[in-house]
Amino acid sequence: MSDSLDTIYDIIFAGGGASGCLVAGRLAKADPSLKILIVEQGEHTKDKPAHIQPARYFSHLAPTSKTVTFNVGKPSEHVGNRSIVIPSGRCLGGGSSVNFAMYTRAATTDYDDWESEFGNEGWSSKHLIPLLKKTETYQVKEGEATHGYTGPLKVSWGGTFTNVGEQFLDVAAKYDQERGTIDDINGLHECNEYGRWQKWINGETGTRSDVPHHFIYNQGENKNLHILTGQKVKRVIFEGIRAVGVEYVRDKTLDSQADQTVRTARASKLVVVSAGAFGSPTILERSGIGGARVLGEVGIDVKVDLPGVGQNYQDHNFVPAPYLASEDAETLDGIFRGDATAEEENLKLFAQGKGLIAHNGLDAGIKLRPTPHDLQELGPEFESRWRTFFANKVDKPVIWLGPFSCYIGDPSTAPIRKYYTIGYYTQYPVSRGSVHISSKDDPHAPHDFDPGFLTDPADVATLQWGYKKSRELARRMGVYRGEYLPGHPKFAARSPALCSDDAVGPVPIDTPDIQYTEEDEEVIETYNRNFVQTAWHSLGTCAMKPRGAGGVVDSRLNVYGVEGLKVADISIAPQNVGANTYSTALVIGEKAAVIIAEELGIADF
Ligand SMILES: Cc1cc2nc3c(=O)[nH]c(=O)nc-3n(C[C@H](O)[C@H](O)[C@H](O)COP(=O)(O)OP(=O)(O)OC[C@H]3O[C@@H](n4cnc5c(N)ncnc54)[C@H](O)[C@@H]3O)c2cc1C
Incomplete structure (x- = not known):
C-alpha cells in the first residue's frame, strides 16, 4: 500500500x-x-x-x-x-x-424488490445471500445456513450482555406474548419477534469490524x-x-x-x-x-x-426516547462522558476483548409489524401504505424498536447519572428528500439538502405508534426510574399520560397500557416532529x-x-x-x- x-x-x-x-x-x-x-x-x-474501539462511536x-x-x-x-x-x-x-x-440485515424481499420491481437482474436475495455470507465470520453460532464463516468481518454479541438488554427481552417475552422471541433476529427471514442483537465486533479481540x-x-x-x-x-x-x-x-x-x-x-x-x-x-x-x-x-x-x-x-426516521436508569444499570454513559473509573475498568477488560468498550450498548430489539389491533391504532393515514407495501411481504418490518444502554445524545447536556434509551425508527418512510450541489466549482460548498422527513402522514402515524409501544416496554423494565423529561412529550398536567421523573421502580407487567386522549396524541405528534432525527442510514x-x-x-x-x-x-x-x-x-x-x-x-x- x-x-x-x-x-x-x-x-x-x-x-x-x-x-x-x-x-x-x-x-x-x-x-x-x-x-x-x-x-x-x-x-x-x-x-x-x-x-x-467500538464504544467510541459517539x-x-x-x-x-x-x-x-x-x-x-x-x-x-x-x-x-x-x-x-x-x-x-x-x-x-x-x-x-x-x-x-x-449488525442488522435487510429483509430478503428488499433485495427481491430490487430485481423484480426495479428490473435489476442479479440483485435478488438468491444472488446476494452468498455475497452477504462471503463478507462475514459469524462467531455467534456455528453452522447457520444464512451466515458466513470465512469472511474478513467478524460478527459477535460484543464484550458483554448488559442488564438493560436482558431486562428488555424479559419484559418483551412477558408483556408482548403475541410476538415471542427468537435466537437469531438477523438470519434474513425473521421479523416481528424480539431477540438479542448481534454486532459488527470481533468477539475475540473486541475490536470494530x-x-x-x-x-x-x-x-x-x-x-x-x-x-x-x-x-x-x-x-x-x-x-x-x-x-x-x-x-x-x-x-x-x-x-x-x-x-x-x-x-x-x-x-x-x-x-x-x-x-x-x-x-x-x-x-x-x-x-x-x-x-x-x-x-x-x-x-x-x-x-x-x-x-x-x-x-x-x-433515511430512517429515528426517535430516541431517554429514560432514567437505576444505579445498577450497565450502561455506556460513563465511557461516553470520559469518566476515569469507567475508562480504567473497561480498558482492562477491552485488553481481553471484553467489557463495555468492546460493545455498542445495543443488546436487543425487534423488527416490528403491527397486529390487527395495532393497525387500528395506526389509523387511516397508514392504511394505504400497509395495504400496498407491507401486507403481503411478511418479512418487512414497519419500525425497528429497541433499548440502548446509554443516553443517546450529547452527554454534556444531560445530568450525570445512568440512562437507557428506547429508540424507534420507521423502516420504510414514504417521504423522500434530495441532495444537490449549490456551487459549480467549490466542492466544499454545503449541499442543497432536503431530508424530506415526515412530509407524508403515514410516516407520522408510524412514529406515533412507536412512541406508545416503546414507553410501555420501557416502564416495565427493572432499571426504570422514570422518564428523562426533556426528551419526552409534554403532556398536560391533568393527563394520565403525564411523564414522571421520580419513579421508584418499574410498573408491574400486567399494568394496563396508558390511554392517550386526542390532546395527548397531538402532543406526541408535536414531540415526534420536534425530536425526530437521522438513523444515519x-x-x-x-x-x-x-x-x-x-x-x-x-x-x-x-x-x-x-x-x-x-x-x-x-x-x-x-x-x-x-x-x-x-x-x-x-x-x-x-x-x-x-x-x-x-x-x-x-x-x-
Ligand atoms: C454515525 C453513523 C452510525 C451508523 N451506525 C450504523 C450501525 O450501527 N449499523 C449499520 O448497519 N449501519 C450504520 N450506519 C450506516 C453505515 O455505516 C452506512 O450505510 C455505510 O457506511 C455506507 O457506506 P458507503 O460506502 O455507501 O458510504 P460511506 O461509508 O459514507 O463512505 C463514503 C466515503 O466517501 C468519502 N467522500 C465523500 N465525498 C467525497 C469527495 N468529494 N471526495 C473524496 N471522498 C469523499 C467520505 O469521506 C466517506 O469516507 C451508520 C452510519 C453513521 C454515519
Whole structure:
C-alpha cells in the first residue's frame, strides 16, 4: 500500500468508505498487479482507538468532529421548523469506521424488490445471500445456513450482555406474548419477534469490524494499492463520453487554509464513484451528470441529463426516547462522558476483548409489524401504505424498536447519572428528500439538502405508534426510574399520560397500557416532529433503476449516458431496506467487486 502518486491507474475510487474500500480491497487481493487509487477526503483510521474501539462511536458525533460530515438539511415545518443534520462518515472506511456497529440485515424481499420491481437482474436475495455470507465470520453460532464463516468481518454479541438488554427481552417475552422471541433476529427471514442483537465486533479481540483494517490495511505489501487521504474529489474527467480520471483538491475541513490547486489522477480502465449518499450524486453533478434544471441553476454544462441524480433521498426516521436508569444499570454513559473509573475498568477488560468498550450498548430489539389491533391504532393515514407495501411481504418490518444502554445524545447536556434509551425508527418512510450541489466549482460548498422527513402522514402515524409501544416496554423494565423529561412529550398536567421523573421502580407487567386522549396524541405528534432525527442510514440518491424511472445506474452499476464510470455504494439502493444499512453497503461492495472482476477478466474471483 502506498500514498505516492503514479500518473495513470487502472481503477480510481472517488471516496474511500465502506463500499469503496471493500471493492478496492477485493480487487487488489484478487489481482495485485492492478494499479488502484482511492481518493478519500478524510484521514487514515489505521490503529486509532477511536476507530477500533467500538464504544467510541459517539466521539465521532461531537460537534467538533472531523471524522464525519454534518450534512445540514433545509429547515422544514414538518420537523418543527428545524434543520435536520445528518452526519456521514468522512475518513478511510467512511461509515464503517465511525458507525454504531449494529449488525442488522435487510429483509430478503428488499433485495427481491430490487430485481423484480426495479428490473435489476442479479440483485435478488438468491444472488446476494452468498455475497452477504462471503463478507462475514459469524462467531455467534456455528453452522447457520444464512451466515458466513470465512469472511474478513467478524460478527459477535460484543464484550458483554448488559442488564438493560436482558431486562428488555424479559419484559418483551412477558408483556408482548403475541410476538415471542427468537435466537437469531438477523438470519434474513425473521421479523416481528424480539431477540438479542448481534454486532459488527470481533468477539475475540473486541475490536470494530470496519472495512479498512480488514480489506485495505492488511494488504500493506501491495505497492499497487494507493490511498490518498485528505483529498476531495471535485469531478470526474472525460474524453468524449469515456471517464478517464478525477480532479481533486486538498480537503478544507481538515485544514481550512489548504491550498486549492486542482490535481488530476487518470484511470485507464474504470472510475468508480463511491462517496456515499451525499458524495456520489454531488460528484456526478459537478461532472455535468444530473438534472438539466439543477445543473443549469449553478451554471454547469450538461453532459448527461439525468434528473434522478440526487433525488430519491431516504433515511430512517429515528426517535430516541431517554429514560432514567437505576444505579445498577450497565450502561455506556460513563465511557461516553470520559469518566476515569469507567475508562480504567473497561480498558482492562477491552485488553481481553471484553467489557463495555468492546460493545455498542445495543443488546436487543425487534423488527416490528403491527397486529390487527395495532393497525387500528395506526389509523387511516397508514392504511394505504400497509395495504400496498407491507401486507403481503411478511418479512418487512414497519419500525425497528429497541433499548440502548446509554443516553443517546450529547452527554454534556444531560445530568450525570445512568440512562437507557428506547429508540424507534420507521423502516420504510414514504417521504423522500434530495441532495444537490449549490456551487459549480467549490466542492466544499454545503449541499442543497432536503431530508424530506415526515412530509407524508403515514410516516407520522408510524412514529406515533412507536412512541406508545416503546414507553410501555420501557416502564416495565427493572432499571426504570422514570422518564428523562426533556426528551419526552409534554403532556398536560391533568393527563394520565403525564411523564414522571421520580419513579421508584418499574410498573408491574400486567399494568394496563396508558390511554392517550386526542390532546395527548397531538402532543406526541408535536414531540415526534420536534425530536425526530437521522438513523444515519442515508441512501438512494444514485438509484439503480431504469433511466426513464429516475435511475442513475444500470444493474451493472454503469452511470447512464457515459462509459467507464460506475457508482458503487449505498446511494445505488433503489428503495429502502428494513435494516441499518452497513450490511447493505457491504453487499453492494461485494456485488460491485464481482461485476468489475468479471469485466476485467479476473479469473476465479
Ligand atoms: C454515525 C453513523 C452510525 C451508523 N451506525 C450504523 C450501525 O450501527 N449499523 C449499520 O448497519 N449501519 C450504520 N450506519 C450506516 C453505515 O455505516 C452506512 O450505510 C455505510 O457506511 C455506507 O457506506 P458507503 O460506502 O455507501 O458510504 P460511506 O461509508 O459514507 O463512505 C463514503 C466515503 O466517501 C468519502 N467522500 C465523500 N465525498 C467525497 C469527495 N468529494 N471526495 C473524496 N471522498 C469523499 C467520505 O469521506 C466517506 O469516507 C451508520 C452510519 C453513521 C454515519
